[in-house]
Amino acid sequence: MISIVVRVVINALALWAATLVVPGIALGGTSTAAKVGTLLAVAVIFGVVNAVLKPIIKVVGCGFYVLTLGLISLVVNALLFLLVGWLASQLHLTFTVDGFWAGFWGAIIVSLASFVLSMVVPDKLERG
Numbered sequence: 001m002i003s004i005v006v007r008v009v010i011n012a013l014a015l016w017a018a019t020l021v022v023p024g025i026a027l028g029g030t031s032t033a034a035k036v037g038t039l040l041a042v043a044v045i046f047g048v049v050n051a052v053l054k055p056i057i058k059v060v061g062c063g064f065y066v067l068t069l070g071l072i073s074l075v076v077n078a079l080l081f082l083l084v085g086w087l088a089s090q091l092h093l094t095f096t097v098d099g100f101w102a103g104f105w106g107a108i109i110v111s112l113a114s115f116v117l118s119m120v121v122p123d124k125l126e127r128g
Helices: 002-021 032-060 062-067 070-089 100-120 123-127
Strands: 026-027 094-095
Touching: 002 026, 002 032, 002 100, 032 062, 032 070, 032 094, 062 070, 062 100, 070 094, 070 100, 094 100
Parallel strands: none
Antiparallel strands: 026 094
């Protein structure tokens, strides 16, 4: 259970980094608590989307991954990031992703930030 909470917090921090760096990704909210709550909710959505859809897309699109030497994964990640932004708006969360390129760069920033944060978090917390 602790590892899931740690993963959600890491994703929330990575999403926050993307809102700071990528111009087309915005986080609304009037208070800090509202922003943190929105980031945590979007991190949960992000985790569910990646856990459910990404493996299916990899299996179905295996040929495209081989054909493009894995570069199609950048496009898939961008589209999944756009999907997370759309789902957040449908749930009335103040997290927006404006277009493909914002999703593209946002997905890269979130991947890099979550990788770095995962390296910083001790393994004992993740094994919980």
